[in-house]
Amino acid sequence: MDEFQEILQDFLxxxxxxVEKLDEDLVELENTPxxxxxxNGIFRVAHTVKGAxxxxxxxVLTHLTHHMEDVLNKARHGDLIITPDIMDVVLESxxxxxxxxxxxxxxxxxxxxxxxxxxIKLDKISGGDGDVPMPTPKVVETPVIExxxxxxxxxxxxxxxxxxxxxxxxxxxxxKLLSQRxxxxxxxxxxxxEAGEPVLEAPHIEDEAEEDVVAQPPIPTxxxxxxxxxxxxxxxAPKKAKVEEPKGDAKAAAPTKxxxxxxxxxxxxxxxxxxxxxxxxxxxxxxxxxxIKINDDVEERYEGEEFLEELNQVVSIVSxxxxxxxxxxxxxxxxxxxxxxxxFPRMIRDLTRELNKKIELEISGEDTELDKSxxxxxxxxxxxxxxxxxxxxxxIPSVRLESGKPETGTITLKAYNEGNQIVIQIDDDGKGxxxxxxxxxxxxxxLITEKEADSMSEKEAFLLIMKPxxxxxxxxxxxxxxGVGMDVxxxxxxxxxxxxxxESKKDEGTSMKxxxxxxxAIIQALLVGVQEEYYAIPLxxxxxxxxxxxxxxxxxxxxxxxxxxxxxLSLVHIGDIFEVERILDASEHAYVVVLGxxxxxxxxxxxxxxxQEEIVIKSLGDxxxxxxxxxxxxxxxxxxxxxxxxxxxxxxxxKGVKAMAMIDGSSGDAVSSEKTKSSDYTIMIVDDSxxxxxxxxxxxxxxxxxxxxxxxxxxxxxxxxxxEHNFDCMLVDIEMPRMDGYTLATEIKKYNKYxxxxxxxxxxxxxxxxxxxxxxxxxxEYITKPYSADYLSSVVQRNVKFKSEFL
Amino acid sequence: xxxxxxxxxxxxGAQQSTATLDQSDDIVQLVGFIIGEEEYAVPILAIQEIxxxxxxxxxxxxxxxxxxxxxxxxxxxxxIDLRVKFGLQLKNHNEETRFFVLKQGDEVAGFVIxxxxxxxxxxxxxxxxxxxxxxxxxxxxxxxxxxxxxxITILKVDKLLERDF
Numbered sequence: 007m008d009e010f011q012e013i014l015q016d017f018l019x020x021x022x023x024x025v026e027k028l029d030e031d032l033v034e035l036e037n038t039p040x041x042x043x044x045x046n047g048i049f050r051v052a053h054t055v056k057g058a059x060x061x062x063x064x065x066v067l068t069h070l071t072h073h074m075e076d077v078l079n080k081a082r083h084g085d086l087i088i089t090p091d092i093m094d095v096v097l098e099s100x101x102x103x104x105x106x107x108x109x110x111x112x113x114x115x116x117x118x119x120x121x122x123x124x125x126i127k128l129d130k131i132s133g134g135d136g137d138v139p140m141p142t143p144k145v146v147e148t149p150v151i152e153x154x155x156x157x158x159x160x161x162x163x164x165x166x167x168x169x170x171x172x173x174x175x176x177x178x179x180x181x182k183l184l185s186q187r188x189x190x191x192x193x194x195x196x197x198x199x200e201a202g203e204p205v206l207e208a209p210h211i212e213d214e215a216e217e218d219v220v221a222q223p224p225i226p227t228x229x230x231x232x233x234x235x236x237x238x239x240x241x242x243a244p245k246k247a248k249v250e251e252p253k254g255d256a257k258a259a260a261p262t263k264x265x266x267x268x269x270x271x272x273x274x275x276x277x278x279x280x281x282x283x284x285x286x287x288x289x290x291x292x293x294x295x296x297x298i299k300i301n302d303d304v305e306e307r308y309e310g311e312e313f314l315e316e317l318n319q320v321v322s323i324v325s326x327x328x329x330x331x332x333x334x335x336x337x338x339x340x341x342x343x344x345x346x347x348x349x350f351p352r353m354i355r356d357l358t359r360e361l362n363k364k365i366e367l368e369i370s371g372e373d374t375e376l377d378k379s380x381x382x383x384x385x386x387x388x389x390x391x392x393x394x395x396x397x398x399x400x401x402i403p404s405v406r407l408e409s410g411k412p413e414t415g416t417i418t419l420k421a422y423n424e425g426n427q428i429v430i431q432i433d434d435d436g437k438g439x440x441x442x443x444x445x446x447x448x449x450x451x452x453l454i455t456e457k458e459a460d461s462m463s464e465k466e467a468f469l470l471i472m473k474p475x476x477x478x479x480x481x482x483x484x485x486x487x488x489g490v491g492m493d494v495x496x497x498x499x500x501x502x503x504x505x506x507x508x509e510s511k512k513d514e515g516t517s518m519k520x521x522x523x524x525x526x527a528i529i530q531a532l533l534v535g536v537q538e539e540y541y542a543i544p545l546x547x548x549x550x551x552x553x554x555x556x557x558x559x560x561x562x563x564x565x566x567x568x569x570x571x572x573x574x575l576s577l578v579h580i581g582d583i584f585e586v587e588r589i590l591d592a593s594e595h596a597y598v599v600v601l602g603x604x605x606x607x608x609x610x611x612x613x614x615x616x617x618q619e620e621i622v623i624k625s626l627g628d629x630x631x632x633x634x635x636x637x638x639x640x641x642x643x644x645x646x647x648x649x650x651x652x653x654x655x656x657x658x659x660x661k662g663v664k665a666m667a668m669i670d671g672s673s674g675d676a677v678s679s680e681k682t683k684s685s686d687y688t689i690m691i692v693d694d695s696x697x698x699x700x701x702x703x704x705x706x707x708x709x710x711x712x713x714x715x716x717x718x719x720x721x722x723x724x725x726x727x728x729x730e731h732n733f734d735c736m737l738v739d740i741e742m743p744r745m746d747g748y749t750l751a752t753e754i755k756k757y758n759k760y761x762x763x764x765x766x767x768x769x770x771x772x773x774x775x776x777x778x779x780x781x782x783x784x785x786x787e788y789i790t791k792p793y794s795a796d797y798l799s800s801v802v803q804r805n806v807k808f809k810s811e812f813l
Numbered sequence: 814x815x816x817x818x819x820x821x822x823x824x825x826g827a828q829q830s831t832a833t834l835d836q837s838d839d840i841v842q843l844v845g846f847i848i849g850e851e852e853y854a855v856p857i858l859a860i861q862e863i864x865x866x867x868x869x870x871x872x873x874x875x876x877x878x879x880x881x882x883x884x885x886x887x888x889x890x891x892x893i894d895l896r897v898k899f900g901l902q903l904k905n906h907n908e909e910t911r912f913f914v915l916k917q918g919d920e921v922a923g924f925v926i927x928x929x930x931x932x933x934x935x936x937x938x939x940x941x942x943x944x945x946x947x948x949x950x951x952x953x954x955x956x957x958x959x960x961x962x963x964x965i966t967i968l969k970v971d972k973l974l975e976r977d978f
Binding site: 292 | 866868869870871872873874875879881882883884887888889890891905906919920921922974976
């Protein structure tokens, strides 16, 4: 029964979906009665419902849909024009169908709805005489239709049996059944009276055993019954019937015992809403990142305090729940890849006939789930790949036999999870790819130069088939050869940040792997720093990171390269690609992020590696979209925006970057330009108190230096960033609103440019721990308030290396 | 207490009704701002918000007037410096600098302006067309508003938000 229920549920879900669409289609059909496409669609619905319902023994529904199908089939073949009159009948039949489906959903049976009228009309339309036999509903639950039950059950019990019975037995059986029936009817009538419904006279049933099932039903619309119930045809029928009947009776008497088939608990949700939800989750992830960062800061500052533990707990719970939530929402967007795979068996059948080949398709892993948007994107590429395999890969049977392969070629299509990716693998056992031939073809078509062809590895050559305008088919067939197709594969897979991997052995076959990220919205990224900027690189494209010293970088033909184990890796500085102004680059070492995309590799030189982080991809909007090398942006824990590197584009761009400024990195001298007068020295005074600023100002004024004031850390930082002045020294108060002195110092020291900028704390905090913190955050001197003007002046002079001749 | 509340509500109602009275069709509401030496204005309804400047992230391969992108409560929004766009020198941000966040349809962008002036109500009849020397559809100028003592250039929001590189 459980299995039946399961099938029933599927049937209901499907049918309701179909019927829902049917409504729209029918409305359209009224306007355009000649639309064959539409008619076909409607016919298919009727056909599908008929097939499924007959399988599930819903005779009434089958009966109805069968006649609908007849009419629609005629219309579809042009034997019948859909007039408004016919349309009315069709619409009526569809309404009935809906009603039947509703009944089935509620009661698991298709009884209680009278389809006879409609069926007769349908039959007349399709050319019949309107004399249609009717099946009877088998199980009836609702009191309204009880009269029918009586007829049907009597029929079912008695009709086929008497042939095989001895007269005595027959008599006894009839007696028994009659009393049983009468008892039942009595109960029902009582129930009905109780329910306050009008009671119709129960039908007479005395003679039924002798007659061939012509019960006169109390409801005028029920037509004579000719369809016997199959179970009772065996000799042992009476016994069996007895066994069966109580069950039926039980059902009739207590309909609630059989749970109504609950339609699978799904709701349809507008994808836009899911997208919105996903966006909100994205925000939450960002907020979580931020919270973690704040937690770290607080932890550092208030080490050992009691509330820290509590805070820690809350942060970790929030972080955990956020991650779960993210996964849960991601799952709501997931669809099994089977949705795409399903269409291929049919496609292969058609193609084999068209190409005169014998090909078998093996599918596995169709349950693997993928983000809906990705499922939509990969349909086309797969069609092209499979067509390609059929046309170019698998040989014709005679050739296959000659080369000792089985006559039937096999294409396997499988999907599986691999880490954070889904891999869709398409294998064929055809003739494989010929790297040399591909290169020749590509040169012939002017897609690559001879030089490029020579330096091309086998794997790179295989990827040539993805180039637009490339086709190896000798002649253009219906299936392929037009040179579009495989480039569609590449474009679409690129669009979803996927990677294509082609492997092939001549005469053994080709294996193509599409590696696709699980979702588009949230990815793992490696954050790297260059000067004062940060960039996020999708971790999926990062193979490894290495730390190298400057002398490991060689120059070959004006390009930088390095040795990475046995390979030579070409290098490019991220700053050259993203036009980063490189002010100071003193470090002896550099980090190289090895990027891998399919078979090509590139070393990206960065200044610092920040770490791995989960980032939410946000678009840069219409105004900035399509910037080469940038795939989007993300918002970091500190609220700042970090750009995401488009690795595919970056690798393209790297080819164009010749200059390698890495080697002459030591010429960053603009900062410490020669001082010729005392006003060349610029000092920033950061203090929230105007009086304090004034005191410092007064103390330094005699030196004739340029003095700039800021009232808190943030302001100081933005003044610094604007770069209007080249500061030689900063006097920093510790207690300040918005951003305090320690934070300011830490922030400033993050920039290469300011690594050597002396920061002098001027504060009334005199504790030892305060001093320690000052040193930790990068302050070079610590002046406690109150101080004498002379002392301040001398400290500043010492730190800026003030030349005394200016005094 | 109830009376007082009623009074207040009534007052507000009265204010609102007078406001709507003023809001006849031939009045245009603008927000004025200064870039360089001149005063410009955009329709008040195109302004999503006006905020104090904060940190932004540089974006490579864009014209100089696109400073970069910034985070506005979770959205990444381009930041455009109107000084540079109008051919003036880049100026450091100061106390009076503001980010104008303009929105039209789905297009949102932040614009750096030197100084905010005021909300302006101006009669339609006081708005003249853009000077003849500025031709056709290419101009960013929607019209020129005249008030007693000053002239305000009204900018086209859709042109401001249009990518032109």
